[in-house]
Amino acid sequence: MLTRAVLQRFRVLTQHTNVAAQIGRSLYNLELTSAYRQLIGQCLYSSSVGVQYVTGHDKNERNKEEKENEKRLTATERLQQLDEQGLKRLKVLKLEYEVMQMREPEAVPENMIDEYWLEILGKNSYFARKRQYSFWVRKEKQRKSVEEKKRKRTEYVKERMAKVEESERNNEVGNRFLPRVSEAHMDRFYISKLANALLHQNPTLVLDMDYENYMSMREITNLHDQFWFLYGKNKRIQQPFNLVACSVNPVGEFMNRFKKVAKHMNFDSFYCEMTEKSYLDLYPRDRLVYLTPDSRKVLRYFDPDDIYIIGGLVDISQIKPLSFTKAKKQGIRMASLPLDEYLSWQKGSKALTLDQMIQILGEVMVSGDWKRALQYVPHRKVCNPLYGDQNDTEGNLSEEAADGLYLDEGNKAV
Structure with a gap:
C-alpha cells in the first residue's frame, strides 16, 4: 500500500506537469487494481528535471530472485x-x-x-x-x-x-504405377535436410529472443506461432539454415508455450539450438549482421560467411526501433532488405514475420535474385509487388557492390 506522504508528493507534482497528471491517474488505477500491479512492474521516481513514468520490470525495486520466483508461479497460483x-x-x-x-x-x-x-x-x-x-x-x-x-x-x-x-x-490389382509418398517419408526427408545442413556447416541464422519484456501476451503468442512457421519453412527451403535461438528466457511465457508443444516431440529430430547465451558470447562480433528495417544500410547480396540476426519481436500495438537501438549500442553491423528498390509500399510497417524473412534469405542465398526473393512479401502491403525493370539484379555483383557488402541509400560504400 502506498503511504500518505507518497500520495501527497504526487499531488504536488501534478500541479506542474501534464506527465505527472498521467502518473496520478495511473497511480489511482494501480491502487484499485492490485492484480494489474502484480502483472506489470512499475516504478515512479522523481528527479531535478521532472518525473518519469517507467513501465516494465524494475531491477531496483525487486531483486532478480524474487522475479524468477514470481514467474515460476502458474496462472492458477497467481x-x-x-x-x-x-x-x-x-x-x-x-x-x-x-x-x-x-x-x-x-x-x-x-x-x-x-x-x-x-x-x-x-x-x-x-x-x-x-x-x-x-x-x-x-x-x-x-x-x-x-x-x-x-x-x-x-x-x-x-x-x-x-x-x-x-x-x-x-485379388484385385490396383494402381501401383506411382508409389505413394506418405507424410512420414516426407518428414524423414526434411529431417535429413536439417541434419545435412548441420553436418556441412550451412550458414547460421540467429533469432534474438531478448524482447519478451517489451511484448504483451498476445504478441508473445504470435511470436510463438511465427517461430514454428519459421522452423517449418526452414525444412522446406532448398538450402536450410542452422537455426540458433539466443537470449531465451527459460522461465518466460515463450518457453512455457514452447514446452507445451515440445513435450509431444522427439528432440532427436529437432534441429534448432535454444540457448540462454547472447550471440556476442557465441560468435565473433565482426561476423554478425543484424537485420532491422530501421537501418539505412541496405543488404546488397548474401554473404555465407556472415551470421545474420533476426529480432524475435512482434510489435502490434506500438512500433519502436528496438532492434536498431540494440544493434547500435552493441556496435555490430546492421542492414535492411532492399524493399524500396523493388516494391512500392502501400501500407503497414516494413517489419516482416520470421517465416517471411527466412524464405527471403533462403531464396537470396541460393539464387541471389532479390526480385524472386521479395515475392514472399505479402501483397497486401505493396501497390505493385514487382514494378519497374529490374533486369540488373543484385544477385550478380556490380562494380559498386564489389567495394563492400553494405551500401547506403546513395550507393556509397560504408
Whole structure:
C-alpha cells in the first residue's frame, strides 16, 4: 500500500506537469487494481528535471530472485494469491463476461482458463477487454478448424485403407504405377535436410529472443506461432539454415508455450539450438549482421560467411526501433532488405514475420535474385509487388557492390 506522504508528493507534482497528471491517474488505477500491479512492474521516481513514468520490470525495486520466483508461479497460483480487491474485480469481470456471452455469444470465447482471466485483469478498459476476447475467439476458430481437418483426414485414411484391404481380399490389382509418398517419408526427408545442413556447416541464422519484456501476451503468442512457421519453412527451403535461438528466457511465457508443444516431440529430430547465451558470447562480433528495417544500410547480396540476426519481436500495438537501438549500442553491423528498390509500399510497417524473412534469405542465398526473393512479401502491403525493370539484379555483383557488402541509400560504400 502506498503511504500518505507518497500520495501527497504526487499531488504536488501534478500541479506542474501534464506527465505527472498521467502518473496520478495511473497511480489511482494501480491502487484499485492490485492484480494489474502484480502483472506489470512499475516504478515512479522523481528527479531535478521532472518525473518519469517507467513501465516494465524494475531491477531496483525487486531483486532478480524474487522475479524468477514470481514467474515460476502458474496462472492458477497467481489468481489464488489475489487480495480482497483483486478478487472483487475478478468477480465483476466474470459477471461482465457472462453478460457478454448472453448478448453476443460469438464475441467471447466459449471457455475461459486461468491464463485468460489473468490477462483480462490487466485490461482496465472495456474496449481493451473486448479486443482481447475477439483475439481469443479467432484462435478458437483456428483451433477448431485444425481439429476438423485432422478428423476428416483420419476418416479419409480409414476409408482408403478399407478399400485397399477389400481389393486385396478380392485379388484385385490396383494402381501401383506411382508409389505413394506418405507424410512420414516426407518428414524423414526434411529431417535429413536439417541434419545435412548441420553436418556441412550451412550458414547460421540467429533469432534474438531478448524482447519478451517489451511484448504483451498476445504478441508473445504470435511470436510463438511465427517461430514454428519459421522452423517449418526452414525444412522446406532448398538450402536450410542452422537455426540458433539466443537470449531465451527459460522461465518466460515463450518457453512455457514452447514446452507445451515440445513435450509431444522427439528432440532427436529437432534441429534448432535454444540457448540462454547472447550471440556476442557465441560468435565473433565482426561476423554478425543484424537485420532491422530501421537501418539505412541496405543488404546488397548474401554473404555465407556472415551470421545474420533476426529480432524475435512482434510489435502490434506500438512500433519502436528496438532492434536498431540494440544493434547500435552493441556496435555490430546492421542492414535492411532492399524493399524500396523493388516494391512500392502501400501500407503497414516494413517489419516482416520470421517465416517471411527466412524464405527471403533462403531464396537470396541460393539464387541471389532479390526480385524472386521479395515475392514472399505479402501483397497486401505493396501497390505493385514487382514494378519497374529490374533486369540488373543484385544477385550478380556490380562494380559498386564489389567495394563492400553494405551500401547506403546513395550507393556509397560504408
